[in-house]
Amino acid sequence: MSDSNDSRQSALRLAKLQAQTRRHFLLGGAAGLGALFLSTSRAADSAAGGIPRLDFSRDPISPLSPLPPQFASKARRVIYMHMVGAPSQLELFDHKPELTRFDGKDCPASFMAGKRFAFISGIPKLMGTRYPFHQAGKSGAWISDRLPHLERHVDELCFIKSMHTDQFNHAPAQLLVQTGNARLGYPSLGSWVTYGLGTENQNLPGFIVLLSGENAPDGGKQLWGSGFLPSVYQGVECRSHGEPVLYLQNPPGTSRSLRRYVLDAIDDLNRENYASFGNEETITRIAQYEMAFRMQMDATDAMDIHREPAAVRARYGANPAAGSFANNCLVARRLAERGVRFIQLYHYGWDSHGLSKELSLNYGFVERCRETDQPIAALIGDLKARGMLDDTLLVWGGEFGRTSMQQIGGDPLLSGRDHNPGAFTMWMAGGGVKAGMSHGQTDDMGYEIVKDPVELRDLHATILYLLGFDHHKLNYPYQGLDQKLTGVKPARVVAEILV
Secondary structure, three states, X not given: OHHHHHHHHHHHHHHHHHHOOHHHHHHHHHHHHHHHHHHHHHHHHHHOOOOOOOOOOOOOOOOOOOOOOOOOOOOOEEEEEEEEOOOOHHXXXXXXXXXXXXXXXXXXXXXXXXXXXXXXOOOXXXXXXXXXXXXXXXXXXXXXXXXXXXXXXXXHEEEEEEEEOOOOOHHHHHHHHHHOOOOOOOOOHHHHHHHHHOOOOOOOOOEEEEEEOOOOOOOHHHHHOOOOOOHHHOOEEEOOOXXXXXXXOOOOOOOHHHHHXXXXXXXHHHHHHHHHHOOHHXXXXXXXXXXXXXXXXXXXXXXXXXXXXXXXXXXXXXXXXXXXXXXXXXXXXXXXXOOXXXXXXXXXXXXXXXXXXXXXXXXXXXXXXXXHHHHHHHHHHXXXXXXXXXXXXXEEEOOOEEEEEEOOOOOOOOOOEEEEOOOEEEEEEOOOXXXXXXXXXXXXXXXXXXXXXXXXXXXXXXXXXXXXXXOOOXXXXXXXXXEEOOOOOOOOOOXXXXX
């Protein structure tokens, strides 16, 4: 096989020489002059007292190799649980007895003035919470009876009850939460994190996405896309039952050694192409082929929840025979143990307008709580028992909140609320955030924020800080601007919630 390798290399060198033209010579000369200019200008900036850039350069063949954070981090990895459709904070964490007292009364005109709604029109009725609340844990946090398992870990949680957004439709709101921008084409949070830090396990993707529920998120694959970052940093969608990635295994009749020989030949072609044209996506292609080859062993093991004891699977409510959020939570723990940097879970079905049983607070919402309560509690408990909660950042939330008014649907027996971008609740745990606290406050009706508002870009800045980055310094040059997850508007780290 060595003779065939030598002949292949000779043919490639000959083809490269034949492809050379005056344009290649001029392109190389221009690139050399440009590099000289950039190096001298950066030296001048440094001599003038400019702040040096962080260096995110890597061996092009190992674009996911780990890099140190800018400063000592509290968190080494992130598990982000996005509840697609926006769960009602008024039925889970934001206790508003005054709203219940005014249940069925006409909504104040001030609630409607100047506001946009997805569905509400006219003068709707105020609607009190559908489920009883009580205080739990040493922290005395308010929580509804829909989350009995999570309640046991309430003293590990840090609630942010003053989140708000400027988007009131699902797809742009999800994009804003996950990419920092309501428009398409921007890198996701997980992409920024893997670009900045790489990943500890080179045999698995640094950013893995797991979906559950009847549909994919409204924002689509852009929610875990890499935008203008090299595509190697995009999330890799995997499955928690069956093959982790479709067509990952070799087809019948193809041995692992033959697959290796074919990949070597493809790599040679791609390296020659990169040497000639310098396209970063060529390097991404090489890295992804190599990752897929290594994943044949490691991904199957990491995703196989059959390997977990029956008692552990029962604690999560996991069933290896069918995909579920419970399976994904268990897989998330296994991936975190194996050094995956960013694990993103999406669970669909929280859009409780009351237009159908599945999308109502008294039916579908109850099911979503049942599907997620036990596995999230098991995940927190498992991470804590393994000593991983301290350096794993858990994030839970939706894309916006729910109104204090009832949305009238076709069936008067179904309860629902419209979208409320003005106030919603998220929680975080582990990874350097204060346990057993609540930050921010809404008014007595749970409709608008009255204390310590938190922008989504503040949340992003805080997550990056916990991972060891000043959000201004984690940037990427694109279209003449040092692009950042937090954009160009002011953003702050929410220091009040940090240990």
